[in-house]
Amino acid sequence: MRYSGFNLIKNALSGHKNWQPAWRDPEPKSDYDVLIIGGGGHGLATAYYLARNHGITNVAVLEKGYLGGGNVGRNTTIVRSNYMLKANAHFYEHSLKLWEGLSQDLNYNVMFSQRGVLNLAHTPGQMDAYARRANAMRLNGIDAELLDREQTRQFIPMLDYSENARFPIAGGLLQPRGGTARHDAVAWGFARGADLRGVDMIQNCEVTGFLRDGNTIQGVETTRGTIRAKKIGLAVAGNTTTLTEKLGMRLPIESHVLQAFVTEGLKPFIDTVVTFGAGHFYISQSDKGGLVLGGDLDYYNSYAQRGNLPTVEHVLECGMAMLPSLSRIRILRHWGGVMDMSMDGSPIITKTSIKGLYLNCGWCYGGFKATPASGWVFAHTIANDQPHEYNAAFTLDRFEKGYLIDERGAGPVPKAH
Amino acid sequence: MKIKCPYCGVRDQGEFSYEGDATIKRPQTDDADAWREYVYSRNNPRGPHKELWSHIAGCRAWIVVERNTLTHEVYNSYLPGENKDD
Numbered sequence: 207m208r209y210s211g212f213n214l215i216k217n218a219l220s221g222h223k224n225w226q227p228a229w230r231d232p233e234p235k236s237d238y239d240v241l242i243i244g245g246g247g248h249g250l251a252t253a254y255y256l257a258r259n260h261g262i263t264n265v266a267v268l269e270k271g272y273l274g275g276g277n278v279g280r281n282t283t284i285v286r287s288n289y290m291l292k293a294n295a296h297f298y299e300h301s302l303k304l305w306e307g308l309s310q311d312l313n314y315n316v317m318f319s320q321r322g323v324l325n326l327a328h329t330p331g332q333m334d335a336y337a338r339r340a341n342a343m344r345l346n347g348i349d350a351e352l353l354d355r356e357q358t359r360q361f362i363p364m365l366d367y368s369e370n371a372r373f374p375i376a377g378g379l380l381q382p383r384g385g386t387a388r389h390d391a392v393a394w395g396f397a398r399g400a401d402l403r404g405v406d407m408i409q410n411c412e413v414t415g416f417l418r419d420g421n422t423i424q425g426v427e428t429t430r431g432t433i434r435a436k437k438i439g440l441a442v443a444g445n446t447t448t449l450t451e452k453l454g455m456r457l458p459i460e461s462h463v464l465q466a467f468v469t470e471g472l473k474p475f476i477d478t479v480v481t482f483g484a485g486h487f488y489i490s491q492s493d494k495g496g497l498v499l500g501g502d503l504d505y506y507n508s509y510a511q512r513g514n515l516p517t518v519e520h521v522l523e524c525g526m527a528m529l530p531s532l533s534r535i536r537i538l539r540h541w542g543g544v545m546d547m548s549m550d551g552s553p554i555i556t557k558t559s560i561k562g563l564y565l566n567c568g569w570c571y572g573g574f575k576a577t578p579a580s581g582w583v584f585a586h587t588i589a590n591d592q593p594h595e596y597n598a599a600f601t602l603d604r605f606e607k608g609y610l611i612d613e614r615g616a617g618p619v620p621k622a623h
Numbered sequence: 624m625k626i627k628c629p630y631c632g633v634r635d636q637g638e639f640s641y642e643g644d645a646t647i648k649r650p651q652t653d654d655a656d657a658w659r660e661y662v663y664s665r666n667n668p669r670g671p672h673k674e675l676w677s678h679i680a681g682c683r684a685w686i687v688v689e690r691n692t693l694t695h696e697v698y699n700s701y702l703p704g705e706n707k708d709d
């Protein structure tokens with residue numbers, strides 16, 4: 207059923223008792239053209255674009271838990287394309303353009319809100335670095351504005367601009383087209399769109415092994431039986447290496463935990479996304495009124511989906527330094543997600559040395575905003591057995607060949623990206 | 624998490640800095656594949672993991688910690704070189 211004002215009124219008149227489930231719950235078939243492992247944002251978007259852009263609909267998404275139970279439902283929903291290096295800039299800008307039309311394309315409201323993303327600077331050196339980044343962004347056709355201290359104060363007045371500020375605000379880099387989206391709706395919208403085109407969503411189905419004939423992939427073993435396919439795309443984020451190790455592959459990936467927080471609901475308070483430039487902290491406000499905030503990784507390998515208290519303290523201290531009025535607000539909920547941190551901070555979307563096996567991983571902090579473009583180019587790579595121009599640089603062999611895409615210049619230390 | 628420093632005893636995790644996988648070994652050859660594996664590839668296990676931490680806000684020693692990446696349980700810690708298997 208198409209969602210529309212007319213259908214809303216029609217269903218209201220019958221007491222909302224006749225809505226259909228947004229997707230079917232089919233039994234897995236024994237054979238598909240393409241299997242996507244992982245029902246997170248990237249897996250679901252890939253299935254959607256395989257059907258929409260390439261007419262490939264004999265597809266199943268295999269999810270070990272429920273759709274959207276992984277990082278796509280745990281992130282802090284920031285969408286932006288303020289990258290400096292070419293490969294990242296074009297890929298994330300393609301994503302931002304897809305976001306701008308996503309609700310209409312999916313016929314599902316993903317609540318994309320272009321409220322701007324502001325990165326604060328606290329030193330002249332940081333201002334210089336942001337000027338350089340803003341220039342690179344503009345040369346790549348991406349919107350960027352450098353704000354001085356007064357312009358920053360006008361844009362977001364409730365920060366600490368006093369004499370006492372531990373790290374006085376010097377200005378900031380604003381991307382006006384950046385913003386937030388409703389993360390669950392993104393997973394649900396892509397799932398519904400793919401299901402409408404014939405893709406099977408198979409939940410509670412964990413992939414436990416692979417079938418292969420020499421160097422050719424043939425299918426998977428799952429907790430719901432053997433499923434065969436000639437092409438298999440892996441999109442399992444923080445769990446990538448637990449599957450690739452079954453294929454004898456070692457990857458430039460470490461899994462780390464990232465925590466996030468939501469406060470009690472408040473009246474409208476912050477109408478943008480703002481990041482602290484002197485420590486690890488960022489904040490926005492959800493449409494329900496809760497402040498959504500987070501910081502950096504816990505900085506050690508983890509699959510636990512929960513973090514430790516030193517990071518909680520650090521994040522909230524940074525928040526207090528930037529926004530002292532936070533002190534009287536209570537934290538309502540707090541959680542963690544398992545991040546696939548790559549060795550240069552950029553993603554990997556590629557064919558592999560095994561025929562028919564495709565890899566989508568290495569999302570670090572930033573995979574939510576990448577969701578539409580990641581699905582778009584991964585579907586292209588799987589359908590054509592060759593990369594799209596926007597993921598041609600996101601290979602595995604860039605590491606040995608020296609073509610790293612190291613936006614932060616942090617080197618082969620996953621926790622530092 | 625609490626981590627036991629061989630010099631300072633059991634201390635809060637916040638005093639330590641994580642320095643990564645303790646099992647990778649610098650290759651004794653100039654073979655490019657061996658160097659790629661050393662610099663970039665990790666086992667990234669979901670379970671027991673041998674890793675390096677430094678007691679940055681304490682005695683500043685680097686130590687080997689055996690820890691579970693799924694449960695965060697710390698099993699053991701010692702100075703590098705103390706375990707013949709490393």
Ligand SMILES: Cc1cc2nc3c(=O)[nH]c(=O)nc-3n(C[C@H](O)[C@H](O)[C@H](O)COP(=O)(O)OP(=O)(O)OC[C@H]3O[C@@H](n4cnc5c(N)ncnc54)[C@H](O)[C@@H]3O)c2cc1C
Nearest residue numbers: 244246247248270276277278281282284413543573574575
């Ligand atoms: C706290 C936090 C905050 C974040 N904030 C942002 C942000 O503000 N902006 C941004 O752009 N990004 C952010 N991210 C990153 C972003 O959420 C991730 O990079 C992105 O969601 C990863 O892709 P995904 O949605 O496909 O992953 P997931 O949703 O994790 O999907 C992977 C799926 O694979 C399934 N799976 C795993 N193993 C198997 C198996 N063996 N068989 C079958 N299924 C399996 C999992 O159950 C999971 O559902 C954040 C992440 C976290 C944790």
Ligand SMILES: [Zn+2]
Nearest residue numbers: 628631678682
């Ligand atoms: Zn010590």
